[in-house]
Amino acid sequence: MDLELRHLRTIRAIADAGSLTRAATALGLAQPALSAQLKRIERSLGGALFTRGRYGVRPTALGELVLDRAGVLLPAVRELQEEAVRFARAWDGMPRFRLGGTHGPLLGALVDRLATAHPGTSVTTRTSWSEREIAAQVVEGRVDFALVGACGESPPPAADRLAWREIAVDPVFVLLGRDHPLAGQREVELAQLAEEAWTDVPGDGCFADCFAAACARAGFTPSRVYETDTASCVHLVQVGRAVGLCRATFPPTPGLVTRPLAGAPLSWRHLVGWHPGSSAAGVAASVVAHTRAAHTEAAARSVSYTRWLAEHPGFGVTPPAAAPCRDRA
Incomplete structure (x- = not known):
């Protein structure tokens, strides 16, 4: 499975929510579906991104690395999309x-x-x-x-x-x-x-x-x-x-x-x-x-x-x- 931007957004949502249950609610998904998606993402990246405990989830060292890169990529893509829209709607x-x-x-x-x-x-x-x-x-x-x-x-x-x-x-x-x-x-x-x-x-x-x-x-x-x-x-x-x-x-x-x-x-x-x-x-x-x-x-x-x-x-x-x-x- 190739890693896509939507996968990075999912990882970011889990980290922000601090639990799969809250992240699933925020993303509008059932928790089993989100858990399955996370497992597929982790397999594609070669390891676990979060440790699970009674108080929620915490990023692993690999998870921190991915989140750090996502913090650069996601805003850059968002700004690219906004700039493209402004250019397309330019005054001509x-x-x-x-x-x-x-x-x-x-x-x-x-x-x-x-x-x-x-x-x-x-x-x-x-x-x-x-x-x-x-x-x-x-x-x-x-x-x-x-x-x-x-x-x-x-x-x-x-x-x-x-x-x-x-x-x-x-x-x-x-x-x-x-x-x-x-x-x-x-x-x-x-x-x-x-x-x-x-x-x-x-x-x-x-x-x-x-x-x-x-x-x-x-x-x-x-x-x-x-x-x-x-x-x-x-x-x-x-x-x-x-x-x-x-x-x-x-x-x-x-x-x-x-x-x-x-x-x-x-x-x-x-x-x-x-x-x-x-x-x-x-x-x-x-x-x-x-x-x-x-x-x-x-x-x-x-x-x-x-x-x-x-x-x-x-x-x-x-x-x-x-x-x-x-x-x-």
Whole structure:
């Protein structure tokens, strides 16, 4: 039997799981089938790859050698496949902008700016609630640019594979009904909202944990948090069922107001990412500039944020010279 990549992936899965039972579950196989496959692989390599004990399996010296080589070969093959996909989907001299983004107003504004600046050029979008999914689509060559957010100082997804530029840093505001008792305040203490239910949009970063920690510092635990789409968040706030967590650039909406949380306990970083080896890298500077302009326009439409920014110069659009560079080859 010739050794194949799938055999190396099987060996890697067994080592990662630490037992044949767990590895079989992860691979979607019956344990007897996995055991039989492992025996065939071991025969082809000339010896046992794992020792079996009551607490699972451990690599033998031969197993360590094979795992060491697999640690080089498997990532190299994966990168070859991804590079081939990007090459096959190259622009062929025809400019285009394939954008992937999460929820928020900046994606639509960026589409509008690119379509205006490059008439006749194809501008397409993909959206997902998952920042990691959008980043993976860039890595795979399915989209050219990712427009996502990161909570606080948390790193962007696929930071070791993509180049990232910080567009802006916004505080997280609270979204209130216009008749809410706190709607008339210029800013709201988080502790003043201790008895409220909350609503916000989903994501796969650390925002939920950071919000819970901020509430704990303010002396309370949220009674409930409704995680749903933007339209449902707006409805829940409008009918008084909850107060919302929103970006400071949340557009003006009838019946609602946005107010800063005192001390800015939560912040949100807007990021644009692309693969440094893709054709998109050649126009990345233009996309970044358009995204910064779109954020500036969005911020200007919010009276509460414009007023707040004048007193907090550390927030808002990140100057190009100060924007963190997260390039990875």
